[in-house]
Amino acid sequence: MTWVEQLRAHEAVFRRAPSAHNTQPWQLEYHADEVAVTVDPARSLPDSDPTGRDLDLGIGAFVETCLIVSAGLGLAVTAVPGPRLVPAAKVYSTPFTIADVEARRVARGRYAPGPLDPAVLAELGPGLAHVPARELVRDLAVADRWMFGTPAVALELRDWLRLDPRHPRYHLDGLTDRALVLSRFEARFLATALHAYPVTRRLGLATLLATSGRSLLRYDGSVLVLLADGTDRVTAGRRLLRTWLALARHGLAVHPLSQLLDCPQTAARLTDRIGGRPLAVFRVGRPLAEPIRSARLPAQVH
Ligand SMILES: Cc1cc2nc3c(=O)[nH]c(=O)nc-3n(C[C@H](O)[C@H](O)[C@H](O)COP(=O)(O)O)c2cc1C
Known part of the structure; x- marks a missing residue:
């Protein structure tokens, strides 16, 4: 071979x-x-x-x-x-x-309280900024509202959601209700709201949807920001993966919150706060429940 x-x-x-x-x-x-x-x-x-x-x-x-x-x-x-x-x-x-x-897997459920051990952060090396989770509570609400209130973004998310186990692509790709740690009720509500999206938006339900993420950062936890370091973004993606695996070795999970970078207002605030160009933002901590294994497409036939 x-x-x-x-x-x-x-x-x-x-x-x-x-x-x-x-x-x-x-x-x-x-x-x-x-x-x-x-x-x-x-x-x-x-x-x-x-x-x-x-x-x-x-x-x-x-x-x-x-x-x-x-x-x-x-x-x-x-x-x-x-x-x-x-x-x-x-x-x-x-x-x-x-x-x-x-x-390896991302974990979107609750994490045990407590900030990231500075010794672990030091071991990860340069190119990362630490922000206490609570300091981003308001920005995450703004970013979530932006995400659910921006039609093209919300509809693209809808295309990749698999909120019902009967979805034909449930075991292939996208984000399932289980991966997003949604209850049956929450999954149904999100599916219905996104299905009727233009109406939902007019009714201001985007705000309601966005508030569901409010409590996500309301604890003594840590958020890490991967900073651009002069290399190209593909090389930065390699560093991101190594960072996530290094954290996993300490029993620490990650939960990316890319909407903080996608929303122009919160992206600008984060850039000011950390004094560098942020490429990825993720919550870090010890998950209280075992995260699920996400779906994958099968290997290419040969
Ligand atoms: C560049 C990048 C950005 C991501 N942004 C988000 C995000 O904003 N929110 C989120 O919940 N997951 C985010 N993820 C995690 C993916 O959704 C996740 O990797 C995918 O669903 C597969 O699940 P797994 O990592 O548990 O295998 C991101 C992953 C990558 C690589």
Whole structure:
């Protein structure tokens, strides 16, 4: 078996990589001695992610996941711009394993109170800013209202929600009621409100929907911000994935809150607050309940 064939046999593992709205935007082209990673345009989010920030970060996270899996298989592979996976002189050096990739998941439920241990933050290295969760309570409400009140963004979210287990794509992609930790009632309410969206918006229900996230940051917790560091966004996505896996090694889960960057008003405030260019924002902590394993598309048939 060539290295490409060996890696390909583990496609289901590296497909565990995270992506915004769980769109899984990557496409793989397997060649004799390289694997090209391209983007499926139908799986991008032109309205919620117009600058392609989350798309690039997701592709970076995917590439890092592929490299960790390659290393776990003992394959000497590296990533080059494209991005492409190509042969390397030695196995990629990483502290992370295939088991870490398999176990990784975001957790959107409640976290135990208590800020992030400064020693853990120091271990993560530069390029991250810490903000106490409570300090972002109001901004998250503003960002949520913006998200549910901006038709193109709300409707794009609707396309990727799978709020009923009978949804035909429930086990394939998108965000399920269980992943979003919604009760049956909350899931039905959200589905109905988004189904009748133009009317809902006029009735001001967007505000009501947005308030559901109010309590999310009202505790003594931590939010981390990934800062741009002069590299491209795909490279930053690789750093993001390593950060999430490093936190997981400490039993800490993450919950991205990208709306804080998507909403122009809260993005500007966050930029001022941290004095750098934010690329990703996520809550960090010890989840009180085990997060669920999210859906994935099956590996490409070959
Ligand atoms: C760049 C990026 C942005 C994301 N933004 C959000 C977000 O704003 N809110 C959220 O709940 N999850 C967000 N996520 C998490 C994805 O929805 C999640 O990775 C996906 O649903 C797959 O679930 P899993 O990570 O548990 O496997 C983001 C993930 C990435 C990579």
